Amino acid sequence: MPIARPLRPLLVPALAILMVTVSPPMLSHALAAETPSRLDVQAETELHVVPDRATLNARLWEHTPAIAQHKGSTNDPDALREARDRLETRAASLIRALEEVGLERKAINAGSLNVQPEHLPGERSAQGERETLVRTRLERPVRVQIDDLEQLPRLLDALTAAGVDALDGVSYDLADRDGATDEALVKALEKARHKASLMAETLDIELGEVINVNETRSPVFQPQMMAMSADTRESAPQAEYRPGTITIQAGVSVSWAIKP
Structure with missing residues (x-):
């Protein structure tokens, strides 16, 4: 009878252990070869621009006579x-006054008529009860577009002389918003490139091509409202109007490859 020879079971486990031991370094080396070194830079900037356009909002209104609420409707035709x-x-009259100081008619927008009731407190009766008075308010908004800011003092004087009931202020803007927005974005990119060059020079590395660009902050307008100061020259107050500046903020994130 043939004698059975013993098997050699240690070869397969030993080979398996060898494969497990060698695989992670090889995988790490492959991942490292596929992932380039990079330099990430973020930059934000502010652009301050003197406005060249303004919008002025005013309101005119009239009232019907106030009557006691219990006496019926206020909608007297x-x-x-x-x-x-x-x-x-x-x-x-207001539109004519604005035209006389140099404003074109197309720059004046008289809004739609707004009609609404108003309730007012009346006198107390002999029984101590206070009656309610009702009247109707008719209002017209007026919006003025100003492309020459030198006209602003004269226009405000004209509005005051015409007896506007409310002046809601002046908001400033730019005629070329897109141009100012582009300039703010360019400045943010230039700042990012400057930071990257400075870091590369300090760390003694060489930058490669740009591999990623993101806009982290879209350009946002932060308009300044009108500021006024009084100068008492010649014993008469003269209004001085200072529009300030419009601030546009922009931000970017840029990544460069680092050359080996």
């Missing part, structure tokens, strides 16, 4: 017509 006629007359 005659009272409403008279109040509207007064309002339209004042609006026309």
